Amino acid sequence: MSQDVVSQILKDYIYKTLTEKKRIDGRGLLEYRKIDIQTGFIEVAEGSARVKLGNTDVLAGVKMSIGEPFPDTPESGVMTTNAELIPMASPTFEAGPPDENSIELSRVVDRGLREGQVVDLSDLCIEPGEKVWVMFIDLHILDYDGNLFDASAMAAVAALASTKVPASQYELGDDYPLPIKNWPVMTTFAKIKDIIVLDPGLDEERVADARLSVYTDQDGHIRAMQKGLNGGFSYDEVKEIVRLSKEKGKEVRKILMDAVKGGE
Amino acid sequence: MSQDVVSQILKDYIYKTLTEKKRIDGRGLLEYRKIDIQTGFIEVAEGSARVKLGNTDVLAGVKMSIGEPFPDTPESGVMTTNAELIPMASPTFEAGPPDENSIELSRVVDRGLREGQVVDLSDLCIEPGEKVWVMFIDLHILDYDGNLFDASAMAAVAALASTKVPASQYELGDDYPLPIKNWPVMTTFAKIKDIIVLDPGLDEERVADARLSVYTDQDGHIRAMQKGLNGGFSYDEVKEIVRLSKEKGKEVRKILMDAVKGGE
Amino acid sequence: MSQDVVSQILKDYIYKTLTEKKRIDGRGLLEYRKIDIQTGFIEVAEGSARVKLGNTDVLAGVKMSIGEPFPDTPESGVMTTNAELIPMASPTFEAGPPDENSIELSRVVDRGLREGQVVDLSDLCIEPGEKVWVMFIDLHILDYDGNLFDASAMAAVAALASTKVPASQYELGDDYPLPIKNWPVMTTFAKIKDIIVLDPGLDEERVADARLSVYTDQDGHIRAMQKGLNGGFSYDEVKEIVRLSKEKGKEVRKILMDAVKGGE
Amino acid sequence: MGMKSDIKLIDENGLRIDGRKPDELRPIKIEAGVLKRADGSAYVEWGKNKILAAVYGPREAHPRHLQDSTKAIIQCRYNMAPFSVSDRKRPGPDRRSVEISKIISEAFESVIMTELFPRSSIDVFIEVLQANAGTRCAGITAAAVALADAGVPMKDLVVGVAAGKVDDTVVLDLGKEEDNYGQADVPMAIVPRTGDIVLLQMDGDMTEEELFKAMDMSMEAAKYIYELQKDALRRRYAVIAQEEKEEIESIEEGIE
């Protein structure tokens, strides 16, 4: 049987289950899988967090060093987000330079962190125009079982929220916790035929027509969005997802904040 | 029918027409296609020109900024020529780093600009050994219908001749036109069996045995040459082409100069 | 006949010969091929040596210039070893960036030079933290007939031992010979079934089960080792090879030192 | 979004820095069939943006492992010319271009009848010759016309358009200063007949109400841009028809 036929059968099966308001792993349509967040996993990094979203497993590490600011933002630190879809995580990931999927993932997560103002980059300025903190957020995808976007976004924020600025290493006083200004959360929805589900698992992602990720902040504002996959949404569907993202974002934000506090 | 047979039939057809002193598009053997030169097409560039040679379409842009000179030429500005054979222009062009064809094109055009001394690079020096103008000439090939060499050379010179040095942006006084010292022109001839034609079109280029490009300056001196394709020329053919290149170069130079003045 | 069958027949033939204490090219089991060392082949380099080990042909060149030290070793010069398996040398070598074979070769040779302390890198310091000699050792493999490791190691040491530090070019006094502190030698053994041979030729390398290279210094100390190929050694085999490497290293060292003196 | 600045982006009359009203587009010109070699092409001027789009295919997808035995694949390449922006851009794809190429490819998937061309590739090239905010939307708009010009079977055209927020005001089609110093941007790609949204991104800071207002503006503007697209194609078909007519006449003359 061709791959294509298999995928059509899988889609029919998943959809049929959804029409009964259930999902193939037993969840409700708008229910997240189990979220497990562990901070401080990598002692040699300034901050780190490992997030398991069901079996999806993402490790985020934050490294800080001192460098020069960009000429056009002399009073801002430098923050870079990078994601590696290492071949360990899935038979479909290949070694090599970042492909379009890992570039999209890192750019969307980065956009949420930046627009959602987790960190005020001016807090990372040491001497305007001369010396600033340069911060790398590296997302290492260990196991891919669907919805890398939300797991990665959680891991990035949790890693940042557990970061200690290594001031003493550069004789700039004692180390101190990186100031966190906001807790943006990404929530991702998939559309399978005419049904919308939250936090798609791997098989759901495979058969989904379209995907929409929405980053909301702690004030319920929208900070970033990204549509994915080959299909479209109606305007009403977009509206519904935006509304749900605020509510679901609140749930995740609580889990995130508790995990970071628990990790301290 | 194999590609090869088609190409042999095409060659026979083109050659037969040539023996009647005509070309498949109706031109004379030593006649250029219609030359259309438009300067200033890209307002955000310091200089630009779009050249259509028949349906061959090349856009040249000049960007200037300030940088350091090379250590061994402390009193010279830096000029770099780059050509991109973007896949938009032909089904045979592929995305990716420059291949041997685009490298040859940019190097031959560059050689003509440099040896033909369009610009005196010492005019681009601001502070010897410290600060000079760094100039990029980018050739963007939009539509490929044969003879990229001549079209690109024209576009490069026209773009340079329409360039305003952005002095005010660096607080170095008012912007001023880039001083042009010479107007070198490249003329390209193809040999199909024993017949020499000027400005080969795409089909002619495909079946040609050899190609010779000659850069002449306004004094009729030879400044650069490049033989291409898999065949050879007799010494007498080379001599004939060199003589023709001076005459044909003069015609093109006039069109170029008129176009640049018209664009002012 | 498949490549595999051919290779099995070759292996059987080579092994049968070995059981008679002979090799297919007539050598004894622990005998090197003819070693020919010519220094000073490349006048434009600061040092150079061409080594022929039978038909294996390696050209090493040393280039020196002035640069900055690494921040963590401010009083040490910088030494880099690079090997190019150019496609000229073998039908199995391909053009392109260094593959795992050339990377392994250059790293193993480098390890021997570094750990074997041919050069005391602090001798290459000009001004601590500011200016040091930066030295490139480039190994250009011209003809591959087996045992690149030993040929390359010899070529690197001979090239260094014939190097003149180009002090005058930087107005740092007269040129002077690079001080050589030690003469480490790599000896490589291959295991074919249960028989160990020294200096494997190309066909022996092709059928060998395992390979062990040992770098010894002039005091008979072990300075670097590298096991290669898909099989293993017993502990006793390793011990035997280590013992032999000291004895054989002494022989090669004498040839090396004589060649360098002869080249002066 | 959002370098901070003292620039006032909305004046006392509610007009924008280039004089536009909040729901006003920049001037848009569309021309179809502008290149010889490509199977289809279009040129779009949108404010100071200058964009060329070209289409090749359906043609055999290569390398072969990319082929899909059930449908054509769509490969879009969004590229900026080195001279298209203030500081020269190094040639070749950067991370931004890779992301934009991916989402534009996805935007066209549900519109093109890919199932008609198994094992094929439909290649869409978008070249930004001059960039001035909104290039991805202008590029989509151009690419849709180029696809139609190439005769690629589609359920409908696709329109790209953005809205956003500057000085706490929701506005349509951000210009360069608005993009640099504004508060939010929401690029969309819309299938006009069905209203389906096939590309949607957003960055900045918006309430739900602001977001929906911005999307409303874009949905409305899409109708107008759709007409411009169709008009360009109509002019193109007229030219082709005229050329064919002349060709037939010249053949007939030859016969007589």
Add this chain to the structure above:
Amino acid sequence: MGMKSDIKLIDENGLRIDGRKPDELRPIKIEAGVLKRADGSAYVEWGKNKILAAVYGPREAHPRHLQDSTKAIIQCRYNMAPFSVSDRKRPGPDRRSVEISKIISEAFESVIMTELFPRSSIDVFIEVLQANAGTRCAGITAAAVALADAGVPMKDLVVGVAAGKVDDTVVLDLGKEEDNYGQADVPMAIVPRTGDIVLLQMDGDMTEEELFKAMDMSMEAAKYIYELQKDALRRRYAVIAQEEKEEIESIEEGIE
């Protein structure tokens, strides 16, 4: 080896900087079956090293020109996460990783029954999440368990372990300071049942006697690590058996 330093690596009692005796390993924890997607996996903590290994295959080798018609090829990729070391490491393979990947691939060749799987590839991924000296040996140890967890037929496991020389003393399993300021390091991979040495490297300065003493220590330590590997696999099989039992029971319940 061997930045010079005044750090004393062996104290007056013959103990090492972290309190270990010369022939003492750092604490080692091994867990099998830790990832969902991979065919087999293992996690090793070895001192402060944190290493994941995953195995895919045997699966069709691609690109096809890599296929061997007589046996499976083994492709190992040793990789360090960017945050695994003090100064962030740029993603992607550096020359060190390429060499380590090559020799680890070779180390497993003679143990895996590759002849059973012509045209296949067995892919071994070793990810160093946190590095603290000895990552290649910890990686080999983890990879062997992951291969067994994947059900890849092997003649035996493989154990990675190193010994070396610090302050003129031969010691087992160098820690980070010992690695930085020591005199020699000898990483090995050992097939426990036969005692075969399938990976062997050395750098530094050792006499023959010191080298053999170091190798003796590693051969001895390999026996202990081998037990840890087997223990991890036993625990893993117990979990699988339990899961299967529960699954059968739930099916039986369904039938009743």
Add this chain to the structure above:
Amino acid sequence: MGMKSDIKLIDENGLRIDGRKPDELRPIKIEAGVLKRADGSAYVEWGKNKILAAVYGPREAHPRHLQDSTKAIIQCRYNMAPFSVSDRKRPGPDRRSVEISKIISEAFESVIMTELFPRSSIDVFIEVLQANAGTRCAGITAAAVALADAGVPMKDLVVGVAAGKVDDTVVLDLGKEEDNYGQADVPMAIVPRTGDIVLLQMDGDMTEEELFKAMDMSMEAAKYIYELQKDALRRRYAVIAQEEKEEIESIEEGIE
């Protein structure tokens, strides 16, 4: 061409900086059959230039999409060793090498009987071990001998040689200072029997008369270089014949 300088390149006697007359070549030595592994090879010393050329093939062209079903393709790779020039050159092809490789490949196309070997590749490797002006011409000259040594069927050899202009004088075979401070350089590749010009480049500033005078000089010099090439091949065949004779004798001895 042409850094400015006060160096006088032609003295009062009309002699050049290295004592040569205007139409005098640097000393040239050619040796055929210098490498074991390659199918054919040659070594050329030309002044201080030291060049190796090797040929592999005709062999199956790969990757396969490069194959031409009607003839062999010729792939030339001109490469400079890192230590071949004053400042170390980074390994790998730069833009100059790519261009030279292309035009040398084209130069050999019309001479090699490619139609005899469909789907094949004839690979020509030119390694510049030491560079001192004129490497592409010396490389072509070496490559032609290597092709003949490999037994590749050719209509004729090809000779590379350059002429140019220094201190307003037309001279043959520019040396390093002449190349750096001269006014023009005209490298050519000539098929001696027919006089066909299969490679021709020029840069600098020359009148038509000067250019033709330079070309005359090169055409003349090519005849001499052609003899050196043939002589090298003659010596090579003598060696091979001797080796074969000895081999036959040793076999005959074995029979007796």
